[in-house]
Amino acid sequence: MPKSTGNPITKYPKMIVFDLDYTLWPDWIDSTSGPPFAYDEQTQSIFNMQGDRLSFYCHIAKVIQMIKSFPGTTIALASRTEEPEWARIAIGLLRIPELDNTSLLEIVDYMEIYPGSKINHFKALSEKSNIDCSEMIFFDDEHRNSEVTKLGVHFVKVDARKGVTVDLFEKALERYSKHSGKKQAKINDFFKA
Numbered sequence: 001m002p003k004s005t006g007n008p009i010t011k012y013p014k015m016i017v018f019d020l021d022y023t024l025w026p027d028w029i030d031s032t033s034g035p036p037f038a039y040d041e042q043t044q045s046i047f048n049m050q051g052d053r054l055s056f057y058c059h060i061a062k063v064i065q066m067i068k069s070f071p072g073t074t075i076a077l078a079s080r081t082e083e084p085e086w087a088r089i090a091i092g093l094l095r096i097p098e099l100d101n102t103s104l105l106e107i108v109d110y111m112e113i114y115p116g117s118k119i120n121h122f123k124a125l126s127e128k129s130n131i132d133c134s135e136m137i138f139f140d141d142e143h144r145n146s147e148v149t150k151l152g153v154h155f156v157k158v159d160a161r162k163g164v165t166v167d168l169f170e171k172a173l174e175r176y177s178k179h180s181g182k183k184q185a186k187i188n189d190f191f192k193a
Helices: 060-068 084-093 118-129 143-151 166-179 187-191
Strands: 015-018 037-040 045-048 053-055 074-079 110-113 136-140 154-157
Touching (some): 015 118, 037 084, 074 118, 074 136, 084 110, 110 118, 118 143, 136 143
Parallel strands (some): 015 074, 015 136, 074 110, 136 154
Antiparallel strands (some): 037 045, 045 053
């Protein structure tokens, strides 16, 4: 269980959702030359014949390992990449050494990977999982994707230089626990008469 930074975690989300590019790994999958990719166990990265390499940010394995210890919490991916098949290949090859070298694909419960609005991704995730959007946390590097708060999703902005860090993840869990059952405030809420 995560260490507390002051606020005890009394409730965990039912689903934790990650964007891919600049959230789990430090590049856009569609800026690579594409497959075929191969996995390099020594560097824990994938590469292609053109020399492109892609690996997780350094904290991702620990964060995924933490989530797997939460009872009843599922993991999902939501990406608007223009190359969904490339992303699926990468997810199938990239591994989490701390979880018996399991691929991310084997760990993830739900995926919505295709161009378009994250609103559509989250509606589909909710429908497929029977989990209300208000019981989800979403990590993404792009502020425009905070539009999902309209559905009740708890949005967490990720620093694209670092990805999802353990500290950011623990703070997000604490905020979720403290505010669960409440929808995230929108700017318009502050201007109601």
